[in-house]
Amino acid sequence: MTIATNREHLDFGASEGSRWTGVAKQVIDAAGTTRQLLVGESGALCIFSTVAGQIYNLPLIGADDIGMWFEFAITVSGTSNSYTINTNAANFLSGGIVATSTTPGDEDVFTGDNATDTALTLDADVDGRLGGGMFKLTAVSLTKWTIGGFTVTTPAALDPFS
Amino acid sequence: MTIATNRESITHGSPGGARVRGLARQVIDGAAGTRVLLPSDSGALCMFNVAAGSQIYTLPAIGANDVGMYFDFSVTVTGTTTYSIDATSATIGGGLLMASTTPNESDFIPATLASTVSIDLDAVLTGENAGGYFTMVAIDTSHWTVGGYAVGVGTMLTPFA
Numbered sequence: 473m474t475i476a477t478n479r480e481h482l483d484f485g486a487s488e489g490s491r492w493t494g495v496a497k498q499v500i501d502a503a504g505t506t507r508q509l510l511v512g513e514s515g516a517l518c519i520f521s522t523v524a525g526q527i528y529n530l531p532l533i534g535a536d537d538i539g540m541w542f543e544f545a546i547t548v549s550g551t552s553n554s555y556t557i558n559t560n561a562a563n564f565l566s567g568g569i570v571a572t573s574t575t576p577g578d579e580d581v582f583t584g585d586n587a588t589d590t591a592l593t594l595d596a597d598v599d600g601r602l603g604g605g606m607f608k609l610t611a612v613s614l615t616k617w618t619i620g621g622f623t624v625t626t627p628a629a630l631d632p633f634s
Numbered sequence: 635m636t637i638a639t640n641r642e643s644i645t646h647g648s649p650g651g652a653r654v655r656g657l658a659r660q661v662i663d664g665a666a667g668t669r670v671l672l673p674s675d676s677g678a679l680c681m682f683n684v685a686a687g688s689q690i691y692t693l694p695a696i697g698a699n700d701v702g703m704y705f706d707f708s709v710t711v712t713g714t715t716t717y718s719i720d721a722t723s724a725t726i727g728g729g730l731l732m733a734s735t736t737p738n739e740s741d742f743i744p745a746t747l748a749s750t751v752s753i754d755l756d757a758v759l760t761g762e763n764a765g766g767y768f769t770m771v772a773i774d775t776s777h778w779t780v781g782g783y784a785v786g787v788g789t790m791l792t793p794f795a
């Protein structure tokens with residue numbers, strides 16, 4: 473088991489667990505081009521809504537940051553440039569994403585390679601920059617993020633990992 | 635609304651709700667063999683990442699105050715034996731998008747709420763490839779529901795048993 477130890481504890485660690493109700497998460501609707509995400513923003517929903525492109529940079533995963541996560545939603549289809557998520561150069565992408573195509577039979581699945589992929593680049597319709605995509609990235613070790621979710625493409629999907 | 639009542643409440647239940655940011659969740663990086671999940675592990679991200687070792691997660695029994703607990707699962711390394719999730723005294727409903735890298739072979743496969751007791755990702759056709767991601771939530775004292783996707787190649791088959 474891995475869980476950060478130096479963070480503010482919201483629960484007392486009771487063996488039966490804890491509960492919460494009515495929680496609202498942070499929503500980051502970053503206009504413009506580049507937004508550096510912070511460790512203290514973990515749990516936020518990050519919106520892609522700028523048709524001319526947007527970039528989110530993930531924070532470096534520190535020793536007490538394993539388990540932080542960010543969710544992403546594409547609410548407006550990009551039309552130029554790219555919707556991009558970059559890791560810190562010392563962190564890599566694992567897991568995978570389902571590319572759902574609006575063209576029958578053109579759906580596909582792509583995965584991060586655990587070792588060299590540092591970016592998810594949705595820079596064309598075939599790469600998944602259409603509205604409707606939603607996915608989550610979680611820091612699972614000092615060097616890796618894992619991704620889960622889906623993008624929306626048309627027609628045939630191409631690999632957005634690099 | 636159903637929510638456990640005897641658990642430690644980390645909100646005050648104010649009618650306006652609560653807010654939180656900067657959270658870190660538990661990550662369970664499973665070794666080969668069986669890992670019994672606990673109610674207090676609820677909310678964790680459970681990894682399938684041991685290619686050659688059979689990796690099994692056993693879900694906890696759902697007590698009266700455990701409805702709503704949930705676990706996420708991520709396949710980050712393609713398996714070569716078995717990745718499995720076993721319900722104990724409960725059954726599993728919902729279903730998985732079985733995403734195939736072969737064109738036109740993806741399929742949605744439902745679990746059978748009355749009888750499914752395990753999810754077995756034990757071949758490329760049943761979704762043991764890297765990239766899978768799904769969530770299981772305890773919806774009452776005898777049932778889990780699953781949603782998300784598993785990844786494979788070719789004509790996908792049911793992972794439910």
